[in-house]
Amino acid sequence: MEEGMVLKGKAHVFGHDINTDYIISGKYKFKTLDMDELARHCMEDIDPEFTSRVQPGDFIVAGANFGCGSSREQAPLVIKHAGISAVLAKSFARIFFRNAINNGLPVAECDTSGIQSGDQLEVDLEAGMVVNLTQGTELAVTPLPPVMMDILKEGGLAAYLKKHGGFKL
Amino acid sequence: MGGTISEKIFSNHAGREVRAGELVVVEVDFMMGQDGTSPLAIKAFREIGGEKVLDPSRVAMVIDHSAPSPLEGVSNLHAMMRSFAAEQGIGLYDVGWGVCHCLLPEQGHVAPGDIVIGADSHTTTYGAINAFSTGVGSTDLAAAMLTGKLWFKVPSTLRLELRGKLATGVYSKDVALFLAGRLTADGATYLAVEYGGEVIESLSVEARFTISNLAVEMGAKAGLMEADSKTLRWLEGRLSRPFEPVSPDPDAVYQEVREFDLSDLTPQVAEPHRVDQVKPVEELEGTPIQQAVIGTCTNGRLEDLEVAARILAGRRVSPEVRLIVAPASRQVLMEAMAKGVAQRLIEAGAAFVTPGCGPCVGTHNGVPADGERVISTANRNFKGRMGNANAFIYLASPATVAASAVAGKITDPRRML
Numbered sequence: 261m262e263e264g265m266v267l268k269g270k271a272h273v274f275g276h277d278i279n280t281d282y283i284i285s286g287k288y289k290f291k292t293l294d295m296d297e298l299a300r301h302c303m304e305d306i307d308p309e310f311t312s313r314v315q316p317g318d319f320i321v322a323g324a325n326f327g328c329g330s331s332r333e334q335a336p337l338v339i340k341h342a343g344i345s346a347v348l349a350k351s352f353a354r355i356f357f358r359n360a361i362n363n364g365l366p367v368a369e370c371d372t373s374g375i376q377s378g379d380q381l382e383v384d385l386e387a388g389m390v391v392n393l394t395q396g397t398e399l400a401v402t403p404l405p406p407v408m409m410d411i412l413k414e415g416g417l418a419a420y421l422k423k424h425g426g427f428k429l
Numbered sequence: 430m431g432g433t434i435s436e437k438i439f440s441n442h443a444g445r446e447v448r449a450g451e452l453v454v455v456e457v458d459f460m461m462g463q464d465g466t467s468p469l470a471i472k473a474f475r476e477i478g479g480e481k482v483l484d485p486s487r488v489a490m491v492i493d494h495s496a497p498s499p500l501e502g503v504s505n506l507h508a509m510m511r512s513f514a515a516e517q518g519i520g521l522y523d524v525g526w527g528v529c530h531c532l533l534p535e536q537g538h539v540a541p542g543d544i545v546i547g548a549d550s551h552t553t554t555y556g557a558i559n560a561f562s563t564g565v566g567s568t569d570l571a572a573a574m575l576t577g578k579l580w581f582k583v584p585s586t587l588r589l590e591l592r593g594k595l596a597t598g599v600y601s602k603d604v605a606l607f608l609a610g611r612l613t614a615d616g617a618t619y620l621a622v623e624y625g626g627e628v629i630e631s632l633s634v635e636a637r638f639t640i641s642n643l644a645v646e647m648g649a650k651a652g653l654m655e656a657d658s659k660t661l662r663w664l665e666g667r668l669s670r671p672f673e674p675v676s677p678d679p680d681a682v683y684q685e686v687r688e689f690d691l692s693d694l695t696p697q698v699a700e701p702h703r704v705d706q707v708k709p710v711e712e713l714e715g716t717p718i719q720q721a722v723i724g725t726c727t728n729g730r731l732e733d734l735e736v737a738a739r740i741l742a743g744r745r746v747s748p749e750v751r752l753i754v755a756p757a758s759r760q761v762l763m764e765a766m767a768k769g770v771a772q773r774l775i776e777a778g779a780a781f782v783t784p785g786c787g788p789c790v791g792t793h794n795g796v797p798a799d800g801e802r803v804i805s806t807a808n809r810n811f812k813g814r815m816g817n818a819n820a821f822i823y824l825a826s827p828a829t830v831a832a833s834a835v836a837g838k839i840t841d842p843r844r845m846l
Binding site: 277279281282285286287289290291292293304305306324325328329330331332333334337351353354355358359362363405407416417418421422426427429 | 452453454464465466468469472473476477478494495500502503506547548549550552564565566567568569571572575576578579580582614615618619648650703790791792796809811812813814816818
């Protein structure tokens with residue numbers, strides 16, 4: 261994530277408790293580290309047309325407990341490789357939340373209940389604000405702990421550690 | 430102000446008193462990756478610029494999820510793990526050793542009071558022996574392999590007091606499913622769960638692992654129990670290093686304390702496609718099944734196979750059902766052979782597969798057909814979990830699975846005991 265960057269795109273809305281098996285099925289993830297290949301199967305079991313509808317920069321918008329289930333880091337990676345620029349959810353499962361930040365995928369915890377599929381959104385993570393351009397509404401984002409914001413700004417944990425050599429709280 | 434188990438373990442590691450909500454960077458006592466997560470961890474380790482793993486004696490890699498390999502892509506990732514482990518001097522548990530969460534405590538890698546991370550969500554399992562153990566992703570594992578440390582937010586704790594005495598035919602899996610049903614899939618998100626009460630005290634250590642294993646199905650970061658005399662006896666001969674069990678202070682501050690009296694609990698079943706969609710077995714009896722699975726990190730231990738063997742002794746698996754048994758480790762399999770347990774299961778018609786995750790993750794060992802119903806002792810029944818999005822998975826105890834395999838339909842095991 262570049263500093264001061266505002267993300268723009270349209271919403272793809274999902275429900276509560278979207279688990280990592282739905283994001284990328286176990287039957288694919290053990291086969292390869294090629295995330296572009298795996299990304300073709302993102303959300304396949306619950307929304308087979310999902311990847312064909314996504315325009316680069318779009319958002320996944322979900323209810324509570326997004327990313328529950330396994331620790332597979334392939335989950336945030338395939339979302340990123342599918343062209344999604346950020347995930348907005350009412351709440352996140354903790355391992356997914358951490359994995360997303362560690363891989364430079366912005367995640368925003370906010371009240372997503374009013375967002376409709378197709379709404380045009382503008383997400384400013386540093387300001388902690390989501391603007392729903394279609395509905396003319398604004399949503400506040402729960403702020404990230406500074407260490408997570410720093411990791412996200414570096415584009416992920418690998419780049420962060422390369423720069424800092426360790427964790428700075 | 431007193432501390433919870435979680436706060437006290439973090440305080441011991443941080444070298445100062447810490448409480449829920451604080452961020453800490455602490456030494457990780459042991460760390461683990463499996464074959465679905467280690468290859469990405471190795472890749473991340475290289476990306477960070479890592480050359481040497483700080484302390485290979487604190488790392489294990491386990492090939493369990495897709496073992497032996499069913500596909501060339503998987504084989505190549507396994508080869509990558511073998512070569513990294515050899516280069517770094519890391520202990521590798523290769524094909525046939527068993528499931529990571531059975532192996533780590535069994536092989537003496539986990540001690541009470543430890544902080545353990547695993548690149549697998551069911552790492553919460555070792556909370557049953559008083560370790561703060563939690564699932565992380567591959568990059569966090571890479572960071573810990575390189576630096577020996579990781580950052581954590583000390584979680585608040587939800588204390589669950591489990592009162593009463595479990596009835597015959599009701600097991601720790603029924604308790605774990607009942608709690609998932611009551612607390613729901615995000616009822617403990619970001620929290621450490623602390624389990625206590627007579628029910629926990631009455632259970633064997635093996636049975637306790639099942640409860641901590643399912644803590645993550647409520648979103649928990651850890652599923653902690655105190656170490657008692659049973660824990661210490663269980664660790665004898667397994668663990669060689671010194672350790673310090675951690676108990677909560679009497680004035681510990683909990684986010685919430687909930688009490689459940691489980692004396693009237695009956696066998697529980699989670700319906701497709703949610704772990705928290707739980708019903709008493711009575712309400713689902715008669716649902717036809719085509720496959721039954723006994724095994725996994727939840728219920729693949731010796732006691733689990735013994736319970737199943739008791740039900741299957743002198744009975745036959747229904748001709749309409751495939752019963753697949755995946756012992757959780759080689760040691761479990763050998764003990765099951767020595768005790769005649771494996772023999773009884775096989776005589777009844779069970780098909781044994783390699784110790785490991787078995788068909789749980791949908792990569793091999795029994796992918797169900799379209800429209801089929803599977804009853805399994807595993808921990809997840811999400812749509813597509815076992816490799817076919819058109820199949821339906823029910824979760825239950827080894828007793829309920831064994832009884833259902835005999836009857837060809839979901840069956841209350843209490844009638845077959």
